[in-house]
Amino acid sequence: MTLTGRNIIGGRPEGEGTAFRAVAAATGREIEPTFHAATADDVDRACALADQAFDAYRETDPERRAAFLEAIAQAILDIGDSLIVRCMEESGLPRARLEGERGRTVGQLRMFAGVLREGSFLGVRIDPALPDRQPLPRPDLRLRNVAVGPVAVFGASNFPLAFSVAGGDTASALAAGCPVVAKAHPAHPGTSELVGAAVAKAAAQCGMPEGVFSLLFDDGIVVGQRLVSDSRIAAVGFTGSRTGGTALMKLAAERPVPIPVYAEMSSINPVVLLPDALASRGGAIGKAFVGALTLGSGQFCTNPGLVLAVEGAGLDAFLSGAAAALEGVAAQTMLTPGIHRTYCAGVAALEANEAVTLLARGRGGGETQGQAALFATSAAAFLADHRLEAEVFGAASLVVRCRDIGEIRAVLARLEGQLTAALHMEPGDHEAARALLPMLERRVGRILVNGFGTGVEVGHAMVHGGPYPATSDGRTTSVGSLAIQHFLRPVCYQDLPDTLLPRELQQANPLGIPRRIDGRHEA
Amino acid sequence: MTLTGRNIIGGRPEGEGTAFRAVAAATGREIEPTFHAATADDVDRACALADQAFDAYRETDPERRAAFLEAIAQAILDIGDSLIVRCMEESGLPRARLEGERGRTVGQLRMFAGVLREGSFLGVRIDPALPDRQPLPRPDLRLRNVAVGPVAVFGASNFPLAFSVAGGDTASALAAGCPVVAKAHPAHPGTSELVGAAVAKAAAQCGMPEGVFSLLFDDGIVVGQRLVSDSRIAAVGFTGSRTGGTALMKLAAERPVPIPVYAEMSSINPVVLLPDALASRGGAIGKAFVGALTLGSGQFCTNPGLVLAVEGAGLDAFLSGAAAALEGVAAQTMLTPGIHRTYCAGVAALEANEAVTLLARGRGGGETQGQAALFATSAAAFLADHRLEAEVFGAASLVVRCRDIGEIRAVLARLEGQLTAALHMEPGDHEAARALLPMLERRVGRILVNGFGTGVEVGHAMVHGGPYPATSDGRTTSVGSLAIQHFLRPVCYQDLPDTLLPRELQQANPLGIPRRIDGRHEA
Structure with a gap:
């Protein structure tokens, strides 16, 4: 695939913003092609499309989202060696590391497909009606987790694959049912475009709404600031410096409607x-x-x-x-x-x-x-x-x-x-x-x-998080299946007719997902 | 019980701060006794004791905390009618409502005792070691939720029992393993002292560390500001106005170490x-x-x-x-x-x-x-x-x-x-x-x-929360068993010898709690 140097907005390459080039890590020299930073209009369009896509995307069956994540994984593999070659040039990281990191990225996407099929992430709880309870009857109460809304994901310099365009934050947000607007890290725009095109291709293949994913470039901080300030963005995933992370936290806290920022920042371990x-x-x-x-x-x-x-x-x-x-x-x-x-x-x-x-x-x-x-x-x-x-x-x-x-x-x-x-x-x-x-x-x-923290297993029991300032929010993890919780919130449905309930909550449990009835796990 | 008008710090009545009196809601006239607002020293001592109590308290067995919550419930009932009478005078709410609210308060404490005994709140996940996995072995990974630290709880004017000194926020924080420093609402200081003394009595009976609970008075906002700014406070529970809630959010976000604020603020439903x-x-x-x-x-x-x-x-x-x-x-x-x-x-x-x-x-x-x-x-x-x-x-x-x-x-x-x-x-x-x-x-x-939202069932599937500005954090609920999540964060233990693991995570599952093994609920 030839790099276009353009943002991917709703699946299409776009953008005529400020030009910049990637820099080869080993030589410090600029390399082709020219990339175009997203303009204010580009950010606006990506957020508008994400917002439009949200209701349809969040209600796709977990199985369809699982297939989408698997298609992304396959599309990344299908890029072939050109992804590794470009990433080596941009990041200076050696081939073996990047091949391993690609495996981790693909594995992460597939793990979240498994999380979707297993269904516990929905957090389903049912307290059935007790019409004869004294002194007052109990209504029928059903809880599920829903996606929070479009998510802004910031690519990390040090994981150009596993924590960038289709990395852990994107995988967990897409799994949760959140459209993603990714901001490519300027240290690896070519790698980002290749992966972004793979995500867009998978979205098209799987019939996902066009706004489910966009990728924006910038060699500065303005695009990121606009994204975090956009009223349609509901949460932020970030891996990077403490300066960058705390700046985003401040920006998010000062919005008319504050939003959560999940920033993984610094640690001396x-x-x-x-x-x-x-x-x-x-x-x-x-x-x-x-x-x-x-x-x-x-x-x-x-x-x-x-x-x-x-x-x-x-x-x-x-x-x-x-x-x-x-x-x-x-x-x-x-x-x-x-x-x-x-x-x-x-x-x-x-x-x-x-x-x-x-x-x-x-x-x-x-x-x-x-x-x-x-x-x-x-x-x-x-x-x-x-x-x-x-x-x-x-x-x-x-x-x-x-x-x-x-x-x-x-x-x-x-x-x-x-x-x-x-x-x-x-x-x-x-x-x-x-x-x-x-x-x-x-x-x-x-x-x-009797080990060192450098290996971070992608699993169910992993916590890659910790109290501030290691992260902005010590109640979470950014690696492992629990990371899907970043992008979910609970909604309760009281006395809804079964036919109006989302399928996750219908009495017959058509999706066959784990549920808690009156607080106990169903056998 | 005779009201002393003094803060309860580590179980003892203390304080010589600014004097104020409660006001009878029906007449607008001041009533006895004189209360003393907490001084800066009082706030400091309450936070210091909470911090000292934290490690011991959070590692008490869930069964012991359950017994503590039940003892609080009983101690509140043991106050007898004088609680209802004082609360009627301070709040203007009628007897039937307050008797119902007392039942709700006691029921909430007992529900959290049940949550502790059931054990799912610990979120235990185990990914067992795979020593022969290729290319790299997998370590043994075990995750549990731990308490976040001492919590500041603000009493609400409109629920002098169910969302005040021993209300939902206090019950869920104590259940999670967090010491509580409660700030009494100035609209019902006498009610607050009666309930606070009941909590202190239960703590002493159950052999809890003295800093597990303190109660501070104030007829202004300074004590609340000091509490939220204190470095030893790890989270905040608040029910009240949007002005008050957003002020606390701002204060918490500007601390050297920001902390979560769970503020339930305003809604037109x-x-x-x-x-x-x-x-x-x-x-x-x-x-x-x-x-x-x-x-x-x-x-x-x-x-x-x-x-x-x-x-x-x-x-x-x-x-x-x-x-x-x-x-x-x-x-x-x-x-x-x-x-x-x-x-x-x-x-x-x-x-x-x-x-x-x-x-x-x-x-x-x-x-x-x-x-x-x-x-x-x-x-x-x-x-x-x-x-x-x-x-x-x-x-x-x-x-x-x-x-x-x-x-x-x-x-x-x-x-x-x-x-x-x-x-x-x-x-x-x-x-x-x-x-x-x-x-x-x-x-x-x-x-x-086909109903109205005014009845809020205290159960497992309830969500009393919602997007900003209904609350400061739409990912949570302040009513129901899920509220315990406010005050927990996950910690992962990698390759620890079984003898060094917390009991929740030991291989033999001595506490008999629900666990997820490799992401699946254990049968």
């Missing part, structure tokens, strides 16, 4: 190394840690940016193992020149901090490549300097040497909300771990043992 | 009278409508403030029936002199509007009593004047005469978010109703047929 684990396998943990730290040049929201441990021989072994491994790690192309610059500035700030020691660096590289770095400081210094808590997006991490478990607790108590926390332990560490768990539960969305 | 229903029983519907309109002097968030119908003989019969009924309705004491003044001003504004006709008034009464009123206007006038959409809190309603169903649609399309919408219909109206349902689903939380 503390790793706690407990004494017996360090004593028995400190060096091996150090090596594994460097693997997690440098994966994808550290450009994961779940990257382990903070390590806490009590000083001693075990920690020394960890640090030796980590340093040895790190020094062998090649520099990798970062996603954009801007991300690379910000990474270098973050590393330079740590280097310039007198309370921080440089422990090791990865191998050097070209001018768009991130050189991994490992630093250390003391708990006292960490507690005295809030700047040390800031995320450095990339393969940099800070080890906090603690004198005792009390200092580990003090550091954890200071931390902002996080996506993940990892505990490395042996059975002898269980009591220490048990004492830390309540603190971690209050601060993170996922607690893991 | 459109009632659509369809042609066959009007033709066959217009007069009877008119009479029933007046019953709903004037119940409790119309001081319900679900009061039917707007009636839509096509002109004709059926509507004339409805209006005659309604007018005849209304003219016999005695004026009733309103909750506060302020609410009475605002009601009179709202009625006067309708009377002064040239496009509005007064159809009927209820009987006149004393200077604190609300005189019911029914007005009419045309669809064209309604569409031309946004002021006609404003809630008049009390027993006033506006009938919009429409020329055809198209005008009914046009009026519905203009409406803001609402708590409820009612359709009155006969089988011949089903097709017309079917065409309206999608519009209503987008605008309201509950759709009901």
